[in-house]
Amino acid sequence: MLIAQISDLHVRAPGKQLYGRLDTAGYAERAVAAIAARTPAPDLVLVTGDLVDAGAADEYANLRRVLDALPMPYRLIPGNHDARDALRAAFPDHAYLAGAEGFICYTIEGFPLRLVALDSLDAGRVGGRLCEARLDWLDARLSEARDKPTMIFLHHVPFLTGVTHFDEAVFFGAEAFAAVVRRHPQVERVVAGHVHRSMSMRWAGTTFSTCPSTAHQFVLDLNPENHVDYALEPPGFQIHAWRAGQGLLTHTLPIGDYKVTRLR
Template sequence: MLIVQITDTHIKPQGRLAYGRVDTALFLERAVAAIGALVPAPDLVLLTGDLVDSGGADEYDRLTELLRPLRAPLFPVAGNHDERSGLARAFPELAARVNGNPFFQYTVEDWPVRLIGLDTVLPGSGAGELCAERLSWLDARLSEQPDRPTIVFQHHPPFATGIGHMDRLGLTGAAAQAAVIRRHPQVERVLCGHLHRPIQVRWAGTLASTAPSTAHQVALDLRDEAPSAFVMEPPGYQIHAWRAETGIVSHTAAIGAFDGPHPFFKDGKLID
């Protein structure tokens, strides 16, 4: 089972650049082309939030258009730049599944690894929240199938990263989420976005991580007083590959035109 994770695509309306500088639509086009060229093809694509930049309907229309070439089913969660209603319009089949739940949360049951999408949005804030209602929903879902490998995916990471300005946009309820996750050892990963760079940590008895943005990255600055800044480091995405014998093995891929691949040679001989 191959799971692709893309995140923080930050799509703007036609003709607009993110922060006056980043053509996020062009970057997403490149990401979609890179994922479309993967062999073997992924089974599904997770989108861990900040899919558009301001939550506008025109942005979601553009996002849908840009994602159309992907043949694998798409499973989004909302980030602090998203609007739940816009997300629901862009993904009507999923929205039907989350009906009756005030939050955009759902499970995916169709593959060996079970997936649980969580809604960490706190409307009007860049920070995130997991309230008691959302966490009791998570606890109930995890209690249903204790023996099945499970991935939880959400926008805001529940751990501090050391990048001061991002940690100040953290997740209220993270300690309570840790208590829930700790009770359910079948959770293999908590996959997040928001940080615009790949970060991993052992957390609540599992592995929690963030993924690179398909466009701009948050500057790697581990000072508490780090100013809010982005850099145009190579964009990327992640592949979480599951096999019964190995469990989940996670890869980070850079998106771009790079020299190679070249064979490995030593003294004129091919080596492996």
């Protein structure tokens, strides 16, 4: 089973650029083309939040135009730049966006690896939140399939990254979230976005990893006095490869036109 992950597309309305200079929709189109070109093809694509930049209807329409070019199914979750109602309105045929408890939380069944989507959006804040309702829902979902290898996906990162911009925006419910995950050893992995770069860490008895942005990356500045800047490092995406008997292996790929040279 192959799962592609893309994150932090920050798509804007047609003709509009992020910060007046980044064509994020164009970047998203190149990510879609990179995934569509893969053989073997991923079984599905997870898009882990900050789908658009301002939660606006014309941005979601543009996002949809870009993502509908994917030849395989894709599943969405919101990030801090998203708005649930506008997202649902643009994807009325994506029934799973109805979610649970008012949040865009759902499971994806029918694959050897079970996928659990968590909505960590806390409207009006940069940081994430998992309230009691969402964590009770997660605990119930994980309790009903204890023997099924599972990957959780959400937007935010529930631990300190060393980058001041992210660490100042507290993730409410981080400890309770960790406690739920720790109770369920079938959780092979938790994946997220938000930090616009690839990171991985042992967390709550499992492995936590993040996906680069399809557009701009945040500079890795570990000086606590500095605030974050972005850089046009190569954009990227990830392929999570599930192999029964082995586990989940993650590949991080840059998006761009890189010359392939034959070894022999």
